[in-house]
Structures are given as structure tokens and as C-alpha cells.
Amino acid sequence: MNRVLCGLAANVSLPSELVDRLIVVADAEIAVDLARRADLSHAQALALAARVEESAVSLAYAGLLTAADVDPATQPEAALALLAARAGRTEWTRFLVEDPVVERREKLAACPGLPPDVVEMLASDPDVQVVAELALWTTPETATGLAAHPHAEVRRSVAANEAAPPAVLAALLTGEGLPPAQRCLVCDREEVPFVHDPQCSRLDCDLPPGASCDGSHESTRHETQRMAILNPVTPTDAVVGFVGHPSLLLRWALAGRPDLPVEACARLAVDAHAGVRADLAENPAIDDALIHVLATDHNPEVRRGLAHNPRVPIDVLTHLAGTTRTGAALLPRIASASPDEVERLAASPNPAARMLVAQRRDLPPAIRDALAADPDAKVVKSIASHPGLSEGLLRAMLDRHGVRVVAEVAANPDATPVLLDDLARHEPPVRKAFREIARHRNASAPALLACLADTQARRIAAGRAALPASIIEELLTDTDRQVAEAAAANPSLPLAVMSDLIPRL
Template identity: 70%
Template sequence: MHHILCGLAVNPALSSELVDRLISIADGDIAMALASRADLSRAQAVALAERIDESAVQLAYEGRLTAADIDPAAWPDAALALLDRGAGRPEWARLLAADPVRERREKLAACPGLPSDVMDILAADPDVRVTAELALGTIPDMAARLAAHPHAEVRRAVAGNEATPPATLAALVTGKGLPPVRRCSVCEREKTPFVHDPQCPRLDCDLLPGASCDGSHESTVHAMLEAALRNPATPVEAVVGFVDHPSMLLRWALAARQDLPQQACVRLAFDPAPGVRADLAENPAADAALIRALADDPDPDVRRRLAHHPRVPLDVLTRLARTARIGTTLLPRIAACSPAEVEELATSPDPAARMLVAQRRDLPPGTRNRLADDPDAKVVKALAPHPGLTEAQLRAMADRHGVRVLAKVAANPDAPPALLEDLVRHEPAVQKVFREVARHRGATDSALLLCLADKRARPVAAGHPALPPAVIEELLADADWQVAEAAAANPSLPPAVISDLVRWR
């Protein structure tokens, strides 16, 4: 019964009176579902928060509770949620900065717009995790101040903060102008030299696998360098020298930077680590010559990522489409094609080129109609969900290419009910068709009844409003709780049934 009540809690047909009834019997799961209702009144939100304290946080994040509704002493986590949204009161921050629960102070430290006196308190917090959280997102002046903190974890957080002044980030990379690091999370707990066993059996140990310190705090300092190299605010001249660094992680951090000079990009293009080359392949900093070189990379992920480069030449992209597993997605370069380029691709003798452009959903009617008659099933499969196709065109696709395109035809938003019914009756059956029809707005009750026979489509179909009310009611007793919950959430569930289910609980 519990999952049915969770489904009813999100049912848009639930009356305000029945929402009140559900609030009065809610547990944590039901409260979570109720908190997401768009029609929840302020009084209901307060009542729900009073019933289940934990729901106050969700209600605050969703704007159902405001500062006027919250007592930070009673609901400190909800107060933190409003502070995190920038909708809390400054005095709350001062109260929570002294909260005995470290996790709350840490959450407070991540909130934007904190008063300066609160930031000063958090910067001196006895738990370094709180100070590090502050450093990760604080304003430039405080970040510059915390860059000199004696703990390596705080400096690592400063290095990842994009608001940290560039000069400070450069100093973290070079070490110039900053006092030496004095401690880290490793040497605070273990006698050095120490390397944390990746298979550590201690259940209460939260050191990262391989964390180490020989007195130089090397693992945390390495993490600080990695964060600084990934930070786009770090001056490129301070990081470009790491292009040949023996640490693969540091070279990898460089590969995604969009301000790299071409010489550095060329060096990374020959990096022995495929992950480094893959990040570089998608980097807008790579020029046309480098893109052409990466197109022959032996690693398939490098070629797949290269296809997502925003300026990949069309001839290279077409070649990649033949060998890389790009998937059914509209690539950035295809989305940016000019009308002339769209026509060029659509009339290409290469089906890979036609398939790429068929992923667009804004094709001119003439181009769309020509591709609908394409002899290649992969092109038609890419085009089939395009809006504007007629029933005759969709049926011709299905007749000509059969099971290879049926699921995509069913996904077309303009597919008429009669066609959807024919698709779910197709022999041999295509399982994905049932799922597409089950979620299609034009699905009929007879088509949905057939979808219920498919295990994966059944929970989707159970929530479709076109399903007959009597069937929805029967599905409330389904052995699969996901089906029953979807049926309970169905807005076509008879009002009398909804009322009985809620009132008798």
C-alpha cells in the first residue's frame, strides 16, 4: 500500500482535501512526493514540514517555504537550504556558524553571499573540512587569504575556486610567495612516511586510496596542482610547463584547457594516455590540423570525442561517423551547419553524411522529405522522429525498412493513433516500440493495453492517461510495485477510487 500512497501523492487529480489527508499520514517517502506538488499551498507546506522534519529542506529548496516560515533553531537544515538559495537571513548564518554539528557548518561554508564576519569565523573553524569548503567557493579576497593556510586541503580547495585571483593561483602552482604547507590529512592521522593502502580494512577510515605523506604532503599537494591546472582562471603561462610532466593526471588536467597554445596541444596529441588525447580531441583549442591528426587516433574514444568538437571539418566528421560510435545525437558541428552545408550533407552520396544531418529536427520540408525516402535504413532511422512527417511517410519508412526503424517511427511526435496501434501489433515484435508507444501522447487505449504485456513498457503504460479507468484500477494490485505506483499517479484514476484509497488509510 505504501507505494500506492506515494503514487497518489503526485497524482495531479488529487484534491486539496485529500492532500491534507495524505500530509497527516505521511512518512518520509510520501512527504518527498508531496513536496514536489506544484499546487501545494503555503499552509500545506508548513504542515508537511511539521509532520516530517526532513521534508522542510526539500520544501525550502523548491520555494514552498520562505524565511517567514522557518525557525532556524527548529529547522536548521531548512534554514541552510534557504541560505544556499540566497533567500535566508544573515542572522541565521551567524547562528549556524557556531552549530556543534560539523556537517552543518560545512554546508554553511558553501552558501553564497555570507556576511564577512561569518566567513572569518568559518575560516578559523577548528575542523579543516569546514575551512576547505569555504575556500572552494568563496570571494576573491578570502580565497587569496586562505591560499596561505597551513593545511594542504585548504590550499587544494582554493586552487579549484574559479574566483581565486590569477596571481594567487599562479603562486599555488609555483609555491613562490607563499609560506610552506605544514600539514595535511595524512600526517595529521598517521606517522610519516605513510602510504594509504587502497584495500584499507578500517571501516572508519576516509583517507583516499593511495593518499601519502613523507613530510612533503605529496598526495594533497599533487591534488592541489591538478585543481589549479583545471582551473580556467589559472594563468596559462603558469601551467603550460606541465605538458611533459611525469604525472598523467596533471597532463590530463591540461588537456581540457581552452587557452592552451597550439604547441602544447600538439605535445598532448601524442600523449601515451588515451584519456589525455580524448579530452584534447573535444577541446575547442585544437585547430583544424590537429583535428585531422586526431581523426586517425587508434583509440575509439578519442575519435568519438573528436566528433563532438565544435569546429571539426565536415569531411572529417563524415569519416568519423563511419568508424566511431557517435550514437543517436545531434553533434555540435551539425547543429551549427549553415543552410548550404545542410543541403550539402543531405545530398551527399555518403550515407554517413546524410545520417549526421538527419539528426537535426529543423530541416527544411524539402530536405526532410527527400531524406524520408532515403534508401539507407540508418539515415531513415535518424530522421524518423523528425516532426512534420506525414502518416504516409512514416508508414512508408516502416514498410521499407521494417524492424530497423520501427521504434524511431513510434517516437515521432506526429505519429497518429492508428499507426501506433499497427506498430505494437507488428510481427516480429520490437520491444522498444512498446516503450515508445507507452509514453506517446497519441497512444490509444487499445495500443496501451498491448504495451502492458511488455515487462519494461508496463510501468510506463500504467501511468498513461488514455488507459481505461477500470484497467488503471486493476493495476493498483499489480505484483510489480512500480506498475502499481504509476497507476496510482495516473490522473485518469477514478476520483472515487482515489478518495477511498486515501480516506481509509
């Protein structure tokens, strides 16, 4: 029943008086869906927050509670949510900075616009995790001071902060100009030298797998360097020196930076690890010479990465599409292709080229229709969900290619109810097509009823308003809880049934 009430809480047709009744019996799960309602009034938000304390946080984030509604002494989490959204009161910060619960001080440290005296208190907090959270989000001035903090964990957070000054990030990367860190999370808890077992079975242990310290805080220092390399504000000159570093993780982080000079790219292009080469292949920083080198890489992940590079030449991309799985998503270079390039790709004798351009959803009608009549099934699968295709063209696809294109035809936004009915009765059945039909805006009741036979499509179809009310009511008791919840959220659920579902106290 709880999942049914959760579905009911999300039902857009639930009238206000039934929302009131549901609030009275709500638990934490039901409150989650109630708090997301677009029609929830301020009075109902207050009632829900009083009924389920945890809901005050999501209600605050949604703007349904204001500073006048919240007492930080009794609702600290809601107060923190308002502060995070810049909708709280400054005086709350001076109260919350002394909260005995560490996690709340951590949340406060991540809030924007904190007054200087509160920042100063957080920077000297006795719990290093609070200081580290501050370091991750704070201003350039505070980040500069925290870069020299004696605890390595705080420095790691500064390295990830994009507000930190470039010179500070460079110093964290190289260590130059900063005093050595004195502590890290490892030596805070363990006698050094210590290496954390990746298979650690201690339930109270939260050290990262492989964390280690021999007195030099090496694992945290390494993570600080990785964060600095990933930080786009860190100067290029500071990061390129790591192109030949023995650490795979540091080279891997470097490979994705869009500001890499050609020389650094060339060295990474011959890296022994395919993951480094794959991330480099997707990087717009590589030049045409390296693009052609990486196009012949033996690893398919590298070639797939290159296919997603927005600068890859069309001819190289076409070759890649013939030898590598590039995925069903529209590739960046195809998305930016000029009208002349689109026309050439659509007329190419290479079906891989035609398949690529068929993934666009803004093709001129003549090109769209020509690709719909393509003899290659892969091209037709790519074009089948393009808007604007006539029912005649969609049925012709089915006649030529059968089960290979049924699901894609079902996904076409202009598929008619009659066509969807036929697809739902297709023999042999196509399971993926049932899921497409179940979510289609034009699906009729008979088509949706057919979709109920498929486990995954049933969960979608149960929420569709076109289902007969009697069927929706039957689905409320389905053994699959997701189906029952979707049925309860169905806007066509009769009002009397909605009312009967809500217990009366």
C-alpha cells in the same frame, strides 16, 4: 502501500482535501513527493514540515517556506536551505556558525553573502572540512588569505574556487610564493609515511583511494594542482608547463582547457594515453593540422572525441562517421552547419554524411522528405523521429526497412494513434518500440494495453491517462513497485479509489 502513496502524492489530479489527508499520514518518502507538488499551499507546506521534519529543507528550497516560518534553533537544516537561497536572515548565521554539528557549519560555509564576522569565524573553525568548504565558495579576498592556510586540504579547495584571483591560482599550482603546507588529511590521521590501500576495508575510513603522505602531503598537493589546472581562471602561462608532466591525471586535466596554445596541443596530441588524446580531440583549441592528425588516431575514443569537436571540418567529420561510432546525439558541427552545407550533406553519395545531417530536427521539408525515402536504413533511422513527416512516409519506411526502424517511427511526435496501434501489434514485437509508444502523446488505450506486456514499457504506460480506469486500478497491486507507483500517480485514477488508498486515522 508506501510506494502507492508516494505515487498518489505526485498525482496532479489529487484534490486539495486529499492532499491534506495524505499529509497527516505522510512519512519521509511520501513527503518527498508531496513537497514537489506545484499546487501545495503555504498552509499545507507548514503542515507537512510539522509532520515530517526532513521535508522542511525541500520546502524551503522550493520557496514554500519563508524566513518567518523557520526557527533556526529547531529547524537548522531548513534555515540553512533558506540561507543558501538568499532567503534567510543574517542573524541566523551568527547562531549557526556555533552549531556543534560540523556538517551544519560546512553547509553554512557554502552559503552566499555571509557577513564578514561569520566568514572570519568559519575561516578559523577547528574542523578543517568547514574551512575547506568556505575556501571552495568564498570571495576573492578570503580565498587569497586561505591560499596560504597551513592545511593542504584548504588550499586544494581554493584551487577549485573560480572566484580566486588568477595570481593566487598560479601560486597554488606551482607553489611559488606560498609557505609549505604543514598538514593534510592523511597525516592528520596516520603516521607517515603512509599510503592508503585502494582496497581499504575499514568501515570508518574516508580517505580517498591511494591518498598518501611522506611528510610533503604529496597526494593532496597533486590534487591541488589538478584542481588549479581544471579551474578556467588559472592563467594559461601557469598551466602549459604541465604538458609534459609525468602525472597522467594532470595532463588529462590540461587536455580539455580551451585556452591551450598550439604548441601545447601538439605535445598532448602524441600523449601515450588515449584518454588525454580523446579529450584534446574534442577541444576547440586544436588547429586544422592537429584535427587531421587526430582523425587518423588508432583509438576509436580519440576519433569519437574529434567527431564532437565543434570546429571539425565537415569532410573530416563525414569520414569519421564512416569509421567510428559517433552516437545518436546531434553533433555540434552538424548543428551549426550552414544551409548550403546541409544541402550538400543530404545529397552526398556517402550514407554516413546523410545520416549525420538526418539527426537535425530543423531540416527544410524537401530535404527531410528526401531523407525519409533514403535507401539506407541507418539514414532512415536518423530521420524517422523528425517532426512533420507524413503518415505515408512513416509507413513507407516500415515497408522498406521493417524492424530496423519500428522504434524510431514510434518516437516520431506526429505518429498517429492508428499508426501507433499498428506498431504495438507489429510482428515480430520490438521491445524498444513499446517504450516509445508508452510515452507517446498520441498513444491510444489499445496501444498502451499492448505496452503493458513489456517490463520496462509497463512502468511508463501505467502512468498514462489514456488507460482505462479499471486497468489503472488493477495496476495498483502490481508486483513491480514502480508500476504500482506509476498507476497511483495516473491522473485518470478515480477519485473514490484515491480516497480509499489514504488510511484514515
